[in-house]
Every structure is written in C-alpha cells, then in structure tokens.
Amino acid sequence: xxxxxxxxxxxxxxxxxxxxxxxxxxxxxxxxxxxxxxxxxxxxxxxxxxxxxxxxxxxxxxxxxxxxxxxxxxxxxxxxxxxxxxxxxxxxxxxxxxxxxxxxxxxxxxxxxxxxxxxxxxxxxxxxxxxxxxxxxxxxxxxxxxxxxxxxxxxxxxxxxxxxxxxxxxxxxxxxxxxxxxxxxxxxxxxxxxxxxxxxxxxxxxxxxxxxxxxxxxxxxxxxxxxxxxxxxxxxxxxxxxxxxxxxxxxxxxxxxxxxxxxxxxxxxxxxxxxxxxxxxxxxxxxxxxxxxxxxxxxxxxxxxxxxxxxxxxxxxxxxxxxxxxxxxxxxxxxxxxxxxxxxxxxxxxxxxxxxxxxxxxxxxxxxxxxxxxxxxxxxxxxxxxxxxxxxxxxxxxxxxxxxxxxxxxxxxxxxxxxxxxxxxxxxxxxxxxxxxxxxxxxxxxxxxxxxxxxxxxxxxxxxxxxxxxxxxxxxxxxxxxxxxxxxxxxxxxxxxxxxxxxxxxxxxxxxxxxxxxxxxxxxxxxxxxxxxxxxxxxxxxxxxxxxxxxxxxxxxxxxxxxxxxxxxxxxxxxxxxxxxxxxxxxxxxxxxxxxxxxxxx
Numbered sequence: 001x002x003x004x005x006x007x008x009x010x011x012x013x014x015x016x017x018x019x020x021x022x023x024x025x026x027x028x029x030x031x032x033x034x035x036x037x038x039x040x041x042x043x044x045x046x047x048x049x050x051x052x053x054x055x056x057x058x059x060x061x062x063x064x065x066x067x068x069x070x071x072x073x074x075x076x077x078x079x080x081x082x083x084x085x086x087x088x089x090x091x092x093x094x095x096x097x098x099x100x101x102x103x104x105x106x107x108x109x110x111x112x113x114x115x116x117x118x119x120x121x122x123x124x125x126x127x128x129x130x131x132x133x134x135x136x137x138x139x140x141x142x143x144x145x146x147x148x149x150x151x152x153x154x155x156x157x158x159x160x161x162x163x164x165x166x167x168x169x170x171x172x173x174x175x176x177x178x179x180x181x182x183x184x185x186x187x188x189x190x191x192x193x194x195x196x197x198x199x200x201x202x203x204x205x206x207x208x209x210x211x212x213x214x215x216x217x218x219x220x221x222x223x224x225x226x227x228x229x230x231x232x233x234x235x236x237x238x239x240x241x242x243x244x245x246x247x248x249x250x251x252x253x254x255x256x257x258x259x260x261x262x263x264x265x266x267x268x269x270x271x272x273x274x275x276x277x278x279x280x281x282x283x284x285x286x287x288x289x290x291x292x293x294x295x296x297x298x299x300x301x302x303x304x305x306x307x308x309x310x311x312x313x314x315x316x317x318x319x320x321x322x323x324x325x326x327x328x329x330x331x332x333x334x335x336x337x338x339x340x341x342x343x344x345x346x347x348x349x350x351x352x353x354x355x356x357x358x359x360x361x362x363x364x365x366x367x368x369x370x371x372x373x374x375x376x377x378x379x380x381x382x383x384x385x386x387x388x389x390x391x392x393x394x395x396x397x398x399x400x401x402x403x404x405x406x407x408x409x410x411x412x413x414x415x416x417x418x419x420x421x422x423x424x425x426x427x428x429x430x431x432x433x434x435x436x437x438x439x440x441x442x443x444x445x446x447x448x449x450x451x452x453x454x455x456x457x458x459x460x461x462x463x464x465x466x467x468x469x470x471x472x473x474x475x476x477x478x479x480x481x482x483x484x485x486x487x488x489x490x491x492x493x494x495x496x497x498x499x500x501x502x503x504x505x506x507x508x509x510x511x512x513x514x515x516x517x518x519x520x521x522x523x524x525x526x527x528x529x530x531x532x533x534x535x536x537x538x539x540x541x542x543x544x545x546x547x548x549x550x551x552x553x554x555x556x557x558x559x560x561x562x563x564x565x566x567x568x569x570x571x572x573x574x575x576x577x578x579x580x581x582x583x584x585x586x587x588x589x590x591x592x593x594x595x596x597x598x599x600x601x602x
Contacts, residue, residue, distance in 0.1 A: 004050055007041050010037050011041065011055070015057070015060070015065070016062075017030045017034040018030065018062045022137065024488060027138075032161065035135075035161075036166075036168035039166055040169040042100070048094070052094060054093075055094065059090055060086045062089075063086050063089075066492070084128065085133065092114055092115050092118040095114045099582070100170055102582065104221055107166060107169075108171050109163060109577055112159050112162035112577075113578040117571065119155060120570060120571055124567055128387055131459050134158050135161040136149070137154060138495075139161075143523075145236055147523070148232045150504075151562065152561070153562045153565070153570060159574060164229065167225045171222045171225075239523075243505070244523065248546045250474075251309040251424070252541055253308055253424075253542065254310070255539075256285070256313050257512060257529075257530040257536055258277060258281075258513055259482075259515075262316075262483050262485070271319035272327075274317070275319055278318075279334045281535075281536075282313075282340075283337075283338055286308070286339065288307050306539065309424055309425040310342070310343060311342045312511040316346060316347065316480050317345055317513060318344050321347040321363055322347065322366070331344065331346075332374040333374060335370045335374045339372040339373075341370065342369070343369050343452075343476065344367070344368055345365075345366070345367050348366040350362050350413070362412075364415060366380065367380045367454055367478050371426055380417075382414070382455065383414055383417075384463070391412055419451045419467060421449050422452075424447060424450050448473065449472055449473045450476050451470070451472035451475055453478075454479070458508070459493070461562075462566070462567060465504065468563055469563060474542055474544065476508075477497065479510060479511070481514055485533065490516055491516065494526075500520075501520040501521065501524060503563075507520060507543055514533050517529045517538065519543075527540065
C-alpha cells in the first residue's frame with residue numbers, strides 16, 4: 001500500500017504535468033504517461049477515502065492550473081469551476097478503483113471507456129456542459145493521430161490515451177512481475193499448475209468457459225492497446241493520402257483582427273475609435289488588401305491582391321446593439337461604401353422593461369450578414385451561452401439567485417434557431433458556375449455554403465455536426481477572446497475548437513478579436529492569418545474536399561462516421577465496451593489442501 005503523504009505528492013505532481021499540454025506545452029507527450037500513476041494510486045491506496053482524497057487533489061490541481069486564465073476575471077468563479085470539473089474526474093477515478101480490481105480487461109479497456117464516458121457526460125450535461133480539457137484535445141498537433149477524430153470524434157482519441165495510461169498502470173507492470181517471478185518457481189510448483197483446473201470466466205448469463213489466465217489477459221490487453229495506437233496512426237496516414245490531393249481552395253475571404261482588450265465600462269469615445277479602426281481596415285481589404293498586412297492560405301501569395309467575396313469582423317466588434325445604436329447605422333453605411341458583403345458580430349437588443357437601465361437592456365449576442373449595398377441579409381444569434389459569464393442559470397425562475405451577477409451583467413438571452421446555410425458569394429444558387437473573380441490560376445472555385453457559430457459554440461461537436469448534416473460545407477466562427485488578453489485562454493479555445501474541421505471534414509474559419517485568427521482545413525492543418533495580439537487583416541481561400549466525376553472541381557462535404565454516430569452513438573459504443581469488461585469476471589481460485597493444511601485452517 002502507498003503512504004498518504006506520498007500519494008498526495010504524486011497526485012499534485014501528476015496534476016501539474018497533465019495540465020501542461022492544455023496550457024503552455026505544444027504537444028501531447030506528457031499526457032501519454034502522466035495519468036498512469038493516478039490510475040495506479042486510485043486502485044492501490046488503502047481505503048476508498050484515501051483514494052477519493054488523492055483523486056480530488058489531482059483533479060483540482062489540474063483544472064485550477066488550466067482555468068487560471070480566468071483568475072483576473074473572477075477568482076471565486078475560477079475555483080468554483082475547478083471544483084465542479086474536478087467532481088467528474090473524482091467520480092471517474094473511484095470507478096477506476098473498482099474496475100482495476102475486477103479483472104485485467106476492465107482494468108484497461110473498462111477504465112478507458114469509463115474515462116471517455118465521463119468526458120462525454122461533462123460535455124453534454126444541460127446548462128453546465130463544457131467540452132474543455134478533453135484528453136484527445138492534446139493531439140491537435142499530431143498530424144496522423146488527429147485524423148482518427150472523424151471516426152468517434154475527439155472522444156475516440158481520449159479513449160486511446162486513457163487506454164495507454166491504464167495499460168501502463170495495470171497491465172504492463174503486472175505482466176512483467178509475473179514473468180520475473182516465474183523464473184524462480186520450483187519444479188514442484190509448476191507440477192501443481194499443470195494439474196490445476198484451467199481458469200474460467202463467466203460472461204453475464206452465458207455458461208462458464210475456459211479463458212486465458214490473468215497473465216494472458218494482461219499481455220493481450222497491452223498488445224491490443226499497442227495495435228490500436230499503431231492502427232490509428234496508419235489510419236491517419238491513409239486519410240491524409242486520400243484527402244490531401246483532393247483539397248481545393250475557394251474564393252477569397254477577408255478577416256479583420258482588431259486586438260481590443262475587452263472590458264466593461266468602456267467610454268463612447270473608445271467605442272467610436274474601435275469602429276473607426278475596423279472600418280479603415282475594412283476599406284483596405286475591400287480595395288484588394290495590403291500585402292504587408294495580409295497572409296493567404298494554400299501557398300498562393302497572389303491571393304493577397306484579390307478582392308474578397310466576404311469580409312469578416314470578430315464577435316461584438318460593432319459596438320453596442322447594431323439594430324438600435326448609431327454605431328449600427330455607421331457600420332451599414334461603411335459597408336455600402338465599400339461594396340463587399342460583410343459578416344460582423346454585434347448585439348441585437350430587445351425592448352427593455354419600463355424603468356430598466358439602458359446599459360442593462362436584455363439582448364442577444366448576434367452575427368449579422370450584410371450585402372454589398374449595406375442591407376441586412378440575415379442574422380444568427382448565439383444559442384450556447386456561457387453560464388455565469390453571460391447569464392446566471394436559474395436566476396429568472398429563482399429570484400434568490402439575483403444577487404449573483406455574471407461578467408456581462410446578465411444581459412444575454414439564448415437563441416433558439418440554428419444558423420441558416422448561406423451561399424458565399426451571396427445569392428449563388430446550388431451547383432452554380434464556378435466563381436471566377438481574382439487570379440484563380442485556372443482552378444474553379446465553387447461557392448461556400450456557410451454555417452455560423454459564435455464564441456464557444458465552436459467547441460461543441462453537436463452544433464458543427466448538425467450544420468454539416470443540414471448542408472454546410474464551410475464553418476465560420478466569430479469569437480472575442482479579448483477578455484483573456486495576455487493569457488493562454490485563446491490558445492486553449494483554439495485547441496478545443498479546431499477539431500470541428502477534422503470531425504466533419506469541412507474547413508473552419510475562426511475570426512477573432514485578439515487571436516487565434518486561423519483557417520483550419522479538413523485535415524486539421526492550421527494557417528495563422530494574423531499574429532496573436534496584433535492589429536491586422538488577412539485573406540484566406542478556405543480548402544474543401546473536391547468531389548469526383550463531372551464536377552471534379554466542386555467542393556463537397558463528405559459524410560464521416562462521427563456525423564453518423566453523434567453523441568448518443570458514441571456513448572452507446574463506449575458504454576458497450578464498459579459493460580462487456582465489467583461482465584467478464586474471473587472464477588474464484590481453487591486451492592487444493594492436504595490433511596495437514598486442512599487442520600491448520602480449521
């Protein structure tokens with residue numbers, strides 16, 4: 001057994017190591033081994049109480065470090081979020097304690113399935129669901145392994161990482177120990193083993209049947225995990241070889257990164273300056289861009305001179321409420337003067353209650369699309385609000401909670417309607433002739449069919465999946481991470497969001513206020529369009545997967561297994577693995593005794 005002080009020290013150390021890939025380390029190396037000691041402690045410490053304490057220390061250290069980008073906004077809120085998130089992992093590690101003691105199969109695959117199911121549950125639980133800090137997120141920079149996300153989503157990669165750690169914790173050490181001990185066994189002991197009945201297992205209602213020994217289970221489990229890891233890598237190689245030659249760049253899209261350090265209480269003059277600076281960059285892009293301030297994806301530097309078919313501003317970069325304040329009128333006039341369709345984030349204000357202060361009027365967080373004449377084409381409002389950041393859950397139903405205030409003063413209401421699929425260039429009919437604007441190099445550029453998300457909606461797989469199934473072949477997200485200026489918060493947001501491109505095999509364009517403004521292609525390759533925390537513009541040609549046949553240049557949205565599975569299918573798959581591993585149980589050991597032994601036992 002492990003002494004309590006040692007267990008706590010190991011838990012703290014592992015929490016710090018696990019936190020690295022989610023905050024500052026660009027890679028996944030620490031995550032492949034740093035959970036193994038935590039799994040081992042959960043199973044080996046003397047009491048359940050001690051296991052719970054070690055698990056709580058590990059989870060709290062990990063989550064507190066990785067949520068530290070929120071400290072400057074709210075210390076109590078950061079601690080509360082860490083405690084809430086830790087509770088899921090404490091429950092998972094207590095489950096590990098049970099599974100590791102049941103049989104060698106559940107100790108590896110049951111543990112991995114349980115961990116994955118807890119991640120999935122934490123991501124979809126109503127109101128507080130937040131798919132952040134998933135193990136699979138750390139593989140974003142692994143070109144080959146990340147391709148597996150189109151099978152079971154990022155959760156499938158979390159399963160793979162958890163299985164490797166479980167094998168390191170339970171299967172590999174035990175197998176090595178048995179091999180070492182077998183070298184010192186006498187011939188008499190070996191003869192007893194030969195005459196002993198073969199080990200048996202029972203599987204639910206099926207009859208008992210001979211099965212490999214625990215040693216065989218451990219070896220086969222370790223080999224199976226190794227085969228899964230190798231298979232995922234080879235699958236990634238095959239997907240890259242299949243998709244990379246079929247990627248085709250579309251029409252140019254311009255982006256603006258204003259680099260505004262977001263905070264409450266900004267003056268009208270500051271907001272006027274914000275709009276004026278954005279409009280100046282907007283005019284520059286509409287005129288064909290500035291080679292000193294732009295970058296073009298797809299390796300074609302000539303794209304910087306193209307006039308974009310769409311210009312995108314980040315979330316809430318049009319100050320106030322576009323439908324109610326003079327900033328909205330100025331914005332529409334500026335768009336009309338430039339003549340380029342524009343997508344921009346702003347608020348949509350609803351009628352305020354009588355006597356309600358103007359700065360606390362209820363509104364929606366919205367994305368507006370304007371055509372080149374400065375007329376509104378459509379509006380999408382954010383559906384997944386951030387609890388305690390944009391609203392207080394249950395405050396309208398339980399007035400006692402009104403003493404709490406969210407960061408944005410509880411102004412925001414959730415939208416209910418999914419984004420419509422928008423053809424860009426505007427009004428392009430389905431299967432319309434290729435776009436021929438700019439220097440295309442002879443490559444046909446079919447219109448984008450775009451679905452919109454706002455802020456953290458891009459970390460929710462179900463929203464991207466629904467958009468893809470509705471006909472979108474391109475995903476655009478408007479984000480304002482200026483609240484976390486100078487922290488690793490924007491990096492963590494990108495790490496959780498970029499997976500939507502791989503899962504759906506559709507490009508994702510993230511237009512942000514302070515960074516990371518990137519174009520992510522269907523293979524997960526990212527092009528940084530504007531350096532982080534700088535003011536600038538960029539032009540990109542989003543890459544989509546070409547179809548075959550007569551329309552070989554037409555970009556399409558392929559159907560991936562992840563789109564078919566959905567959250568329910570993924571849960572059933574890993575739930576089946578967990579159930580199967582639990583229902584396998586070893587038969588009680590059979591001991592033969594001579595007369596002298598029996599007398600000692602009586």
